[in-house]
Amino acid sequence: MADMRAFRSAVGDWASGGSGGPARELAPGVRTAVLLEGPSDVAAVEALAARRGRDLAAEGVCVLPMGGAMSVGRYTDLLGPPGLDLRLTGLCDERERPFYDRALERARAPRDGFFVCVSDLEDELIRALGTGRVEEIVRTEGDLRPWQTFLSQPAQHGRPRAGQLRRFLGTKKGRKIRYGRLLAESLDTARVPAPLDGLLAAL
Secondary structure (H helix, E strand, O other), X not given: OOOHHHHHHHHHHHHOOOOOHHHHHHHXXXXXXXXXXXXXXXXXXXXXXXXXXXXXXXXXXXXXXXXXXXXXXXXXXXXXXXXXXXXXXXXXXXXXXXXXXXXXXXOOOOOOOEEEEOOOHHHHXXXXXXXXXXXXXXXXXOOHHHHHHHHOOHHHOOOOHHHHHHHHHOOOOOHHHHHHHHHHHHOOOOOOOHHHHHHHHHO
């Protein structure tokens, strides 16, 4: 079984301009690369996979944060047919879909392994759980006071609750990652957002 953490780190270094040697050495144990925008998406995907009894690393699947959607061209070039020739899958937001389409076309990689979120994965998770359940998780996690302080800000007055929650999750370093995992772990198995459910089913 490939060391997926080492492979993930090696690919990140390669995408940042480093040598591709370490990634190439680790690649034989990898069959699929899941391209995600950031670490909060990785946390959610890995949490849901674990809930379903999946060991992605043992299956040769590496879940990779790209550091933003604009990096998709670099990652498809390195990991798709022009590079390591891995099977590519992932999630993207509706507004960034054209960037993904162009990157996949340039890399001669199939598009059918990519699943589209309307706004982003946090939005999908919040809608699936309902704002009341998400607020309950915020309270359970000890973030009630920061949440109340956030809601008192003038910029939040009159905004839909789902939008407030999305913004709140991004206001502190590490919070989106923590809640990406927590929200995925809290999902009703019958109400998994379609993009996330489709991605896991395709792996």
